[in-house]
Amino acid sequence: MGSPDPIEEDCNHRPDHGPNNETISARNAHDNGYDDDWHSIELGEKKPLLGDKEGQGRKEGGCYVPKRYELLFLAWLGTAMMFVMRINVSVTMAVMTNATFTTQAEDPNRTAKTCRSPNSTSEDENGQACSHSVDIAEVTLGWLPDGGEFLWSSHEQELILAGFFYGYAAAQIPGGWLTDKIGGTRVFGISMFLSAAVSLLSPIAAKLGYSYFFAVRILCGIGEAGTFPALGSMVARWFPPQDFSAAFSIALSSAKFGTFIGTVLSGLISGSDxxxxxxxxxxxxxxxSLVLVVVWMARIYETPGRHPRISSKEKQYLSTTVITEKTEKISIPVVDMLTSIPVWTIIVTSFCGSWTNQAMFTNLPIYLKHVQGMDIExxxxAAAIPFAVESFFLVVGGMISNKLIKRQVLGVITTRKLVTFIGFALSALCFLLLAYVGCDTxxxxxxxxxxxxFNGICTCGYYVNLMDIAPRLAGSLIGLVNSSSAFSGAISPYVVGVLTPNQSDITGWQTVFIICCGINSFACLVFLVFGSGKEQKWAKQPGKDDS
Incomplete structure (x- = not known):
């Protein structure tokens, strides 16, 4: 497909961006059916994110790094930081709130099966689960033995954790549409800026009151809504189709890495003075993150055709392999998209996968503190390790999937279904076992x-499948699918809060984990039966040969 992939170039090569390079680009654009002008490979970008003072003729010295890899790295880092800012509230919640207040039973006569009484100096001599009768009347403003300054109930805490997803769900479809209209790099930069600004305002909002903090979390969700639509669009416009699995999986892995490092750092910083x-x-x-926004605006361009530092070899290669349609000319086939079985298959699967992942994402620190009795550091x-493993499996699973498809060991849809089955099946089994571990930390x-x-493995299947069925409309489709994911992320913390009114009650958490096991099993079945790996007719460019 086109010229060989220029992964490595002579470190002393200085690419020329003169008239010959533009002539090559024009010829490639004409061969691909775009004969209006050579700017057809520029996807409608009129100027870089920040003004380029040196112009298109700038030469690159030293060892050349392909610009699509530079974009992927900065996108990876930016996404990681947005997930750091998303997860830190789950960790800080455990130290911000008063544990004595949040482990009380609503009914004074109610008994709860706990590993120990988190707020009592006495413990069961055998360290086994036992019943404690908790009297909420013992808690007064003058007696708060477990630190946290905010008296937020379990229900209020779960609403705060879910608040992000309320805003995230509401802004997903607009975020996807905006991505396909103005470009993924711009939307991504806006998302980073809004997320950073909201993070800086969060401590002030928390001290003003529960409702202010809840509102800030909704704004954070709105700000980050364009992240994944933008990633999908950037991958489709900077990487050839055979590299979709690896590139998109690497981009997605940043979310898991961000969750990992954010959880660790949030715990360490929260435990300090x-x-x-x-x-x-x-x-x-x-x-x-604000610093990263500035770097993004200075270094990243919407398309290969507008990048002033891209080599002629990489530019020529990408002009013949990536999507080259101008963003403002893209028409969104809404009806066809909403009536497509493959699309609804991914929507349902993503809803289920997000349910279980977000239930853990928002509640692991709470479970470890109130049930297992861990210190905040x-x-x-401990809460970060699962997401580091998920990140590892996501990258490895994406690379293995790439190899299986490139070497024609398995077809596209067979590969997607295989990794989806492995991931969901193993994850469901672990949830079932987790439900019965009791007090064994x-x-x-x-x-x-x-x-x-193991959720990272299945993500390489059903989520990357978006790029298979509609790469040209990646932004809008990811926005649609993420709406369902965000909706499940909004209601799963609420359900967890209903099932665990006393956050130290083992029985309530057991029910939560069993539900997660069933949801993962259902998601696996749906994708195996209805998943498709073919690019859909409605997703193809008008006038393109459907053969």
Missing amino acids: LLGGWPMTYYAFGGF LIGI VLAVVFMIGAVG
């Missing part, structure tokens, strides 16, 4: 790692 502990997490992550590490952490980690 640095600027009050937990507020510092919001200031540090938000400040670093240890919680940051070591086994609880091991099965949490499996339940979350």
